[in-house]
Amino acid sequence: MQDFILHWGEMGSKWGLNRSVAQIHALLHISPDPLTAEELAATLNLARSNISTGLKELQAWRLVRTTRQLGDRRDYFTAIGDMFDLIQTVIEVRREREYEPTLNALREIQGRAEQDDTPPEVRARIAETYETMQMLDDWYSDIAQLPRSSQMSLLKVGSKLGALLSGSASKPKKKKKKS
Template sequence: MDLTPATREFILHWGEMGTKWGVNRSVAQIHALLHIMPKPMTAEEICDVLGLARSNVSTALKELQSWKLVKATRELGDRRDHFSSVQDVFDMVALIVEGRREREYLPTIDALRRVTKEAEADGTPKETRARMTETLETMEQLDNWYQDINRLPRSVQLTIMKLGAKIARFLPKSG
């Protein structure tokens, strides 16, 4: 399978962005390929198209499956797995955000809760405790906001997104 220049550029850019997001370049490139392909692909096809080692592709596919971004299906008469990405971009972003929340954000909130409590008893200066508390409270507020928005139906979420900065016109100006 030959990739068009635009397809190749999309995959390369997604791989570069992946490294900036803390994701292995090959994992991000495989995800990009599966995301834009119109039909599922076998691991062998992914290897051929991207020029990656089979072991690298297998590891990346397992990682993408653990994030629920890629699923494996079977076809009659073929013993191989066929892999496809979540096609709906909104669903894909929601899975990524939720995964990062679980792996990164919530553990940070838990750590801040522990150190803030510990700081009350270990002689941490008042100003430092106040900063820790402010950080914890802000992160908890952001997480609560995220959860509130996440509970809304998608149509409402999309409406809120489309409103975007227009909401600022209805808010008091600062300064």
């Protein structure tokens, strides 16, 4: 459990999350029961204020939910348990925070570049960048609307198709170690 939490904290810091925020998420992710902020602070040996700040950030990422229990005034916290839902949530939040604003900015920049003295080569590069990013976003939106079973089938087919197109279909795949 400790190794998982420590690794998740390291991984989170590489993805732009504060290490302690990622550790809070890790503990909630592997915990079979909802935990209070006090339980999180005690288990992780972090200040209560650090836990509170981390929980707010995780809620902003939509990775943690708050619940209540009858007769108890404390908040209980749970993380998204299903890995597929977790990954989809992270992708969707990052899309909203990072990708969509970039698409909007590129659209505006492209429009202005068409009307000013921007060199044609630069305009073409801006247009190519915008069109490629928009195509990827449209693809993501189409895939995200599919039912989970269809998404899983696409993942499996995509892996086989990638191997086929790269010419490695005849090469045996390396088995991953199970820990």
